[in-house]
Amino acid sequence: MRKTFAATLFFLGILILQSTIIPAFVADPFKPNLLLVMVVYLGLRANHLGYALAAYGIGLVHDTFSGIYLGLNAFAYLATFMLLHHLAERLYADRTSVLIFCVAVATAGVALVHIVFLSLFLIAPGIYVSVLLNLVPQMVVNALMASLVQFLPVIGRRVQTP
Numbered sequence: 001m002r003k004t005f006a007a008t009l010f011f012l013g014i015l016i017l018q019s020t021i022i023p024a025f026v027a028d029p030f031k032p033n034l035l036l037v038m039v040v041y042l043g044l045r046a047n048h049l050g051y052a053l054a055a056y057g058i059g060l061v062h063d064t065f066s067g068i069y070l071g072l073n074a075f076a077y078l079a080t081f082m083l084l085h086h087l088a089e090r091l092y093a094d095r096t097s098v099l100i101f102c103v104a105v106a107t108a109g110v111a112l113v114h115i116v117f118l119s120l121f122l123i124a125p126g127i128y129v130s131v132l133l134n135l136v137p138q139m140v141v142n143a144l145m146a147s148l149v150q151f152l153p154v155i156g157r158r159v160q161t162p
Contacts, residue, residue: 043084055081103146
């Protein structure tokens with residue numbers, strides 16, 4: 001019960017930081033996507049496949065606060081979680097360097113999912129440019145934020161099954 005409460009408070013803190021504080025002080029291509037870092041962390045270190053629902057919910061919350069199409073980040077985060085969850089069985093997922101690399105690759109993967117789905121379901125000729133111009137700074141900033149995860153006492157350990 002206490003761990004669930006602490007995890008919920010931690011998620012709400014990240015959500016408040018992601019949606020209100022960071023956009024006020026950081027320019028657009030350098031805003032970290034803390035919710036994606038959280039999904040990658042869960043994908044690599046969660047023992048239970050039930051956290052896939054949490055990854056989907058994190059994506060829906062991100063869609064709600066970001067103002068883009070509802071379900072776009074939810075699907076991308078769910079796909080990222082499932083891929084990393086199955087990949088984590090073959091990797092030594094407790095290393096911070098693996099987390100940093102996976103966050104950078106997941107940032108590119110989420111951008112690719114956005115491009116594919118927006119080009120399939122939306123007529124917007126400039127969508128590629130807007131996503132691809134911000135990709136490299138976004139990857140670097142997200143990897144930097146992932147490198148700071150090891151210093152957080154709340155999530156420094158492996159996520160346990162409820």
